[in-house]
Amino acid sequence: MTERSFEELSEDIDTVRQRILAMMNALKTYFVAKDEVIELMTLATLAQEPMLLIGRPGTAKSDLVIRFCEALGVTGNEYFEYMLTKFTEPSEIVGPIDIGRLKEGRYVRKVDGKLPEARIVFLDEIFKSNSAILNTLLTIINERKFYQDGKPVPVAMRMLFAATNEIPEFTELDALKDRFVLKIESKSVKDDHFDALLDAGLTAEVQRAFNLKPWAKLCSLDDFEAAKRYLDHIMYRAMNPDEGRPNRDLYFPPGPYAAFKRILQTLEKEDGIEISDRKVVKLYKLLRCRAFLFHGGTIQRSDLQILRYIPNRAQDMQLIHEKVDRLLRIDA
């Protein structure tokens, strides 16, 4: 996609935003009680921040990602999906070594149909991977590149979704866990929405049988990229050229800002939630994206609800979700 200027983007950015919202709302109708997840997936894709889906088997994690990709028209090699195990080798993710070139002394991988070529990547059971995979993934997630013949090569990945049944406690995985700023549980819905689940499931089967995708083609991944680019421009322009510091107040008013800071500190001090510096910065970016997506501009107190999704441990999720909501209600 060719880089568009701010002016070009500004012309139809609102239309782009509306298309994204339309896709999001359409997708919500085909899942039962997954609105929150779909909103977060949309936000994460906009911000191009990795997102982790947590849930027991059969809670629509894979289905959500697949339909999301279908909704964006991402097919073929643009989409890469893999289930990781402790035996998975990097070649299964990033491609096997090209033997022909290896004989020439070059360490080059064949990436056709593999992660480096995909724009959206879905890795299932990500915490079951071994350290070789972890090292490769961290580089890809952090730097959006991988090494071919010793040289860094950008990956096409724009969005990484990962899924897991549970978040393990191993400290070796802390770095990977921290890369996923947003983590959300995909819960079972049959207890509260049994009838709706059956209806939706039947509808899904029928749609699958007849290859119907009514949620598709409402927007594209290019729309997301355009919106992201637009926001990058906004943030760039918001920087105070004189002082070299961004004018944060412009899009992050003091009230929500103070609340943001306070809530983060409260979660850290009272509940022991680990919030790295990286996460703070990412959260700020996500807040900006959310504000743009849902109400087109300045961060509001309601945008701070994404703080629900920052815990690194599954057992903290419910607690933090409720606590953030409670804190947001103070002085609301």
Place this chain on the structure above:
Amino acid sequence: MTTQAKALVLDGVDQLAAWALRVSDAQASAPFRLFIMAPGCRTPLVVTGPDAALQLGGELVEIDLDTLPIAAIRDADHPAGLVGAVATSRRLPAEAVLWCRDEAARRRLIRASLATGHDAIQTATGTRPTADGTAAVAAPLLRIAPPGWYTLDLAHEEDLAQVYVPASATGSVWTLWGTEYPLADHVDVHGATQVFLTGEGPMGSRRTVAAPVWDDVYQMLRFELSPAATDESWAAPETEPARFTIPLRFVVTHRTRTPAMWILGTDGRDRLEQLLGSMDESDADQLQFALQRDAGGREYILLRERHAERGRQHIDFPALALAPWHEYQNLFVPVDRDIEPLLRRDKYREVFGLQPRRVTAAWEEGPVLRVVHVAEASFEPLTRFVDYIVGEGAQVLQRLAASAVFDFGRYRLVRRDAPATERPLPAQAARPSVDDAFPVAEPEVVHDSHPAVSQPPISVPKPTAAVQKSALEEREIELETEIIIEGQSPERWRMLRTVKSQLGHIDEAALCAVEAMWLGDPPASLDGSTGTFAALWAQTRTAPAPAVAAHWLTELRGSLATARSSLRKKERWLLWERLFEISPDPVGRARVREELLDEMADTGLRPQDIPGFIQRRTYETRFVTGDGSADEIHAAREILELVGDAVEGADTACITLVGRAILAYAAERLGDELRAADLRDDGERAFSAATDLSPTDRAWLALYMGAGLELYAAGTGCEWLAQSAELREDAVDAPLGAEELAKVAASLLERGAAESPTAFLAAENFRALYPSEHKYADAIAIQGDVEQHIRAGEFDTALALIQAVADDIASGGRELELRQLAWLLGHVVSALTRVGRAAEGTHVLSRFAEGIPEIRTVPMRARLYCVLARIKLGEGFLEFGDQQRGMDWVCDAVRAAWDSDRPLVWLDHLDMLSAALAAIESAPVEARAAGVGAVIEALFLNRPHDQDTPDYRHIKLRLLDHCLEVGLSKERLSMKRYKRYVDEDEYHVRSRIVRRTP
């Protein structure tokens, strides 16, 4: 003099740690306080002078206060001013006091704190100076313990309040949140005041206030319902609400409970009768029975188990099975039904009308729920209503058998060299007809010397008459006997296979087919046989399709390996041969061959390699002549006659009667069943009629009657044995008899399992030579040396040692008392046979013999041992083949023992006879009669001064038994034949495997 307090700040903690400080002061006598604060330390070090010194390190450092870079020197009374609050990171305190900006701010903070769940809030009012410091104004205070971060941060960031946290342990000094005051503990707080320190650095200020009076926040809060809320009270209606009627229902449950009661309908009686016919009485005892009639006159049988937890497996006919419900023992519901809804336990009593001493059962009959009450007293033990009888048909048959007369006129009883015992035959009566069977004709009473005495009758099973065999069965026996005696041949095996197939002995027929195949017959089908070999053989007969041949072969190999232990050696080889025909494998064939030959070399053919019917027939051919066993049979019968004559001629009724019972068993083993039956009849009559037999004697009679029957026809002697055990309890005339009886009973019944019954009996009887260390020390030492050499394989040395001892004794160079010599001789004989020097044995024993004195020359106390030594010598000679000499030594010793003016005492005499019998066993059967005769002669001596006590009588009986066993050792009679068969079979097996051709 003013007290000076100086605070100094030193750079470098290392310095502080390494140096001790000694303070010198111009006014050294003045007290002072020195605060030492090092960067990074939170708490200052306080030194009080003049002579206190800091010992932090190994050295003392002099410091001149005047030259030190002191930050500030202030008034000593206010050291707090010297070092102020130090900035630090904000942490969540355990407690915080908030000086709120105003009331609105306080309210907001209270809301925030309550919203975040921190409601331990107290309020108070303090005063603070105005900005210009000229006046004091009221300040709302909050105290939160513990506070939430959100509230503190809100207060701090939005300037809603000044947040103070405890600075000292006393809780009286407070510092701003995010600062610390190291000297807080040294702040003097007087009375009920609180000090709030503000500002950082040495110039920070403080505020001293009276301790606030705190109130709980809830005292200033008022909670109210929203204006839209209603507040109303409801009342109960005047009439009581209608009750709900819930019918209990039975629902099917898949978890059936253990039944404890059954209800049978009109056909219950017949079924119950059938059941009782198959139930043990002890099981029937566990059931209770009740016959009940309902209102319509229909009868029901109720059965209830007395111990419900056992469950009942017997009642498998249709009946309504019920189980207790909900732990009630008097409420029964069907085992596959639950009552719903589940009630509280006490409710069932009310619903079902449960009462004490009444059983209630509830079940469904169609749509109707039937609840039945039965009085507890109706149930009685089932066995109270049962009469056990011997079947009517059996009674009729017994009467017929008792009245039947068998005409053996055309047969003549033949006994070789045995005086015919005149016994009156029963008077011949006209053969009764069936019509005459009722009433019963009383059997003729045989008059004997023992007057009839009414004794409690016991049911004695008659000796089973020989079952008439069919022609096929006879042919089967004939063929098996031919194979055993005349040898194996394919034709004989084929014929035997045909006969067995016709008789329906399919598995045995299959074994015959294998034997025939082994000897050269072509492979045959084994259809119908259920053995492992037949199943595998069938697999090898069907050729697999080429596509699956490899897999089929692999599977077959696996099956062969798995079934290895359950196949006979011939079967294994046949199967492998067939497999190698299908899939040639020379290496595999060689492996299997070596494996089988190794097994043959190791263990030879095991008993399971020999067909079971061959083993049985081998034993039963012991009376078949033609191969040299006739002499053995003759000798055994000779001994039987010797014992029989002795028994009949005994002057003690006990010996005669019990002896006959012993003879009966021996006669049966010699095939003389008729004689055995006669002897048993005598025993039975004597048991029933004899009055001069003591209870102990009768117990012995019953014992031998029963033991003989048990040994020969298992299961038929238990009545006698039971009677013997009962009589034993009454054996008061001879205390030892009772104990001895029990031991003998056990030993008799074990006889069948003993490899050598005579050795078993000998061990029981022979009690004389029990070596003890101090009495047999020399003999034990010699035997120990010999044994050592034998174990080391030094057979020549062992032999030389024995020879040397014999020479020493013969020459008088070594004196060994007779007791020890007798003991040693037994081991010498054993040692000589073990070292394989039987040839030199006779010579060695002759040398020993020279050292044994004549019996009559030996003192009384040693006479027994002299006799025993001679007997042992005789045994040795017999063992080494010098039969004549050996038997002479034994018989002479026996006769010399009793034929003297000072015979042995009875017990010694009996011990001597027991040793003689053991020695006689070393002779071939056909040569034993002479020795047994000598023993019997000695056994039935009429020694006037001897005591004829029950103990001696019983020991005599056991010795008589031993005499008979000496003639009847089964291994002599049939084992030889069996061993010959096995040898021949091993030859066949080896030859085929080695030569690879039949």
